[in-house]
Every structure is written in structure tokens, then in C-alpha cells.
Amino acid sequence: MRYAMVIDTLKCVGCSDCVVACQTENNVPVGYCRDWVTESVGGTYPLVDIELRSERCNHCTDSPCVRCCPTGASHIIEGGIVVVTHDECIGCGACIESCPYDARYTHPEGYVDKCTFCFHRVEKGQLPACVSVCPTKCMHFGDLDDDSSEVSQLLKKRKHKVLAPEAGTTPNVFYLI
Secondary structure (H helix, E strand, O other), X not given: OOEEEEEXXXXXXXXXXXXXXXXXXXXXXXXXXXXXXXXXXXXXXXXXXXXXXXXXXOOOOOOHHHHHXXXXXXXXXHHHEEEEOHHHOOOOOHHHHHOOOOOOEEOOOOOXXXXXXXXXXXXXXXXXXXXXXXXXXXXXXXXXXXXXXXXXXXXXXXXXXXXXXXXXXXXXXXXEO
């Protein structure tokens, strides 16, 4: 089993409902976030493209944050989800520096925090909070190793990309384009 998220950039309207749902579900302190919405503008006038996308930890198969963690607080659990065990984290920031997606932050209590794909919900058969509230249904979550799963089917049918492919991390967040 390998969990993945697929986000349709043609449907995302940049509303940030995913960000608010994450902050609420995970008690993220005000001023911090585990996910965010970015706007990418390309092309030249009059042929300008704007892409809106919800970004977060990419739960990489080859995670530099896990490799560099001196205490083992950053580790991979069931389904390939990358997590941080807060009481084992010494807050050194090595994982923050190693992440090519800028997806981690130091929590005010001193440990590093990040997206967990809402594993506490997933293990109960629920979707991550961000996916469950998306008004345009542009976010999808499931098992990439299951050929019949929605995420597998979307990636077979649609052109897609990952962020920072040159980093060689094998991310598990995909963007339909």
C-alpha cells in the first residue's frame, strides 16, 4: 500500500478551504500551516497561464527528511506516510533544510511539524480533511498500489506532474495538468 494525493490544477480555484480544514483538524497554531495554495503564472501576454495548486509535504518514497533526522523522529509509517514523532524531535531543523518542498515548520512548542495526510482519519477509513472539504472536488486520495483506485485511474488517464522532480525524492503528491 502506498498512499498518494492527486490534485487537479484545472479544477482548483484557490479558495484555501483545504488550508482552513487542515488547520482546524490538526490544531495548527495561528500563523502556521501544513498546507498552502500557490499561484504559478507562466507564458507571455496575451498567452498567459495561471495554475493554482494546493501544496504540502509530498510524502516522498525517498525522503531526505527521514534520512537526515538524527533521532529517528522523522520516519515513514504504514502506506508510505512520512510523520514526525513530536516527543522524539529535538527541533534541530535538519529535516526542514533537507525538504525540497519547504513543507515543514518548527512548531512553537519546539518540534517540527508537517502534513500527515491526516493519518488519524485515514486509519478510520476517512479522507484527509483537506480532501473532504474541497468544494471543486479537485483533490483525490487513495492507494497508488491499487490499480483500480481513483488516484491510479486518474494518473493513467491524465497528464500529470510532480513538483521538483530533479530532487529525486519520488513524491507521492501528483498534479493533473
